Amino acid sequence: MIERGEWLFDQGEFKEASHSFATATDAAHPTTIRGEGFLGLGRCELNAGNADRARTHLRSAAKLLDGTPRFGEALYHQGEAFIELHSVRNAIKTLDQAFAYLQDTQYRARAAYLLTLLYRAARNEEGVARYEPFTRGLDTESRELSYWRSKIHPTVVPTPGETFAATPRAPKKGWPTAATSVPIRSRSDWRARKMRRGAVAMGKVRAITIHHTGEASSPNVNSDGELRNYLRNMQRYAQSTKGWADIGYHYLIDSRGKVWEGRAASHQGAHAGNPRLNKGNIGIALIGNFERVKPTDRQLDTLQSLLQNLCVKHSVSMPRVYSHNQRRKSGGLGMTDCPGRYFAPLIPKIKKRLIASGALPSSLAVHDPLDKSTAPLGYAARFRDAVDRMHAADGECCPDPSLTTDESVATAE
Numbered sequence: 001m002i003e004r005g006e007w008l009f010d011q012g013e014f015k016e017a018s019h020s021f022a023t024a025t026d027a028a029h030p031t032t033i034r035g036e037g038f039l040g041l042g043r044c045e046l047n048a049g050n051a052d053r054a055r056t057h058l059r060s061a062a063k064l065l066d067g068t069p070r071f072g073e074a075l076y077h078q079g080e081a082f083i084e085l086h087s088v089r090n091a092i093k094t095l096d097q098a099f100a101y102l103q104d105t106q107y108r109a110r111a112a113y114l115l116t117l118l119y120r121a122a123r124n125e126e127g128v129a130r131y132e133p134f135t136r137g138l139d140t141e142s143r144e145l146s147y148w149r150s151k152i153h154p155t156v157v158p159t160p161g162e163t164f165a166a167t168p169r170a171p172k173k174g175w176p177t178a179a180t181s182v183p184i185r186s187r188s189d190w191r192a193r194k195m196r197r198g199a200v201a202m203g204k205v206r207a208i209t210i211h212h213t214g215e216a217s218s219p220n221v222n223s224d225g226e227l228r229n230y231l232r233n234m235q236r237y238a239q240s241t242k243g244w245a246d247i248g249y250h251y252l253i254d255s256r257g258k259v260w261e262g263r264a265a266s267h268q269g270a271h272a273g274n275p276r277l278n279k280g281n282i283g284i285a286l287i288g289n290f291e292r293v294k295p296t297d298r299q300l301d302t303l304q305s306l307l308q309n310l311c312v313k314h315s316v317s318m319p320r321v322y323s324h325n326q327r328r329k330s331g332g333l334g335m336t337d338c339p340g341r342y343f344a345p346l347i348p349k350i351k352k353r354l355i356a357s358g359a360l361p362s363s364l365a366v367h368d369p370l371d372k373s374t375a376p377l378g379y380a381a382r383f384r385d386a387v388d389r390m391h392a393a394d395g396e397c398c399p400d401p402s403l404t405t406d407e408s409v410a411t412a413e
């Protein structure tokens, strides 16, 4: 029964497998067989996305398998179920216990890996340091796990009483480190007009979206004087023609790599496509039309430094840094050319470069789930639903009833 169940499980026939495992749980069977039956049932339920039922089976499995070689496995999968149930503290406790009992190297590495992620999400560097060494040597499956890892981070919430000491990790030696501060030319530098009424306060920053300015003919603005004119025109257009409170973007980066302040970051922008997407979302635009030309190296270097500063300042992790078209897609809007075919593919590279620089705290230096080159999809099939549910619940999608402003009707770009 068990062998057949395991074989079916390996074939991905979870329904059939659970029939076999269920037979094994019959009270007439020896304790170990029953325990293995519950263990199989729990794993099948995990695959079906029924974490609660999985946990019940796995708890029975752990009771029956205590003292046998598979006890650790029962605990390990219980830990997985706790993760799906968003119970971080229980997940850590159970996986920690599992780790002590697991014999199989792959299992041990996985338990350590999940513990590392949980501790990292909880910003407990001591815990990370304790388990990280055991995750070495994980092969393809660890790469697949990184998909899941990258998704859970923004959604793990501390439960009262948990330690959340934010300790930035020391930069890795040998990696280029991004500049620690970026000079920003203020609004008064380009003699901005006042912001008009109607802009909404920014509130908690949750995302950053990257654009190009995308003028039909790529603007040829290379001196401070030209930039000041350019920004004043942009503001006039935004306020008078579009009827917005101000320029839509918060920061603009010129071809020389200098940063100019657009709309004050204290207020929500008008750049992502609609008020819901603009909420808590900083807009950065590189000046140029990158459907036609490439951004300059200096623009990209500055973008990296600016991202570093903003991400640290507002605790925005890498998967929450979007290109405009990604952001629209995440909000169910149609595609746009922005930020241009010569720029869009560079954004994941800038993010990777920033992660590699070691300049971000480990809690923010998370690889992008959409980036298949670092995080192939696969292993995490059974986590996907749970993760999507968590994402849907993270507050971005709630309409803001206080929106009665210019941007509530206007659309950026």
Ligand SMILES: [Zn+2]
Residues within 6 Å of the ligand: 210, 211, 212, 271, 324, 338, 339, 413
């Ligand atoms: Zn855009």
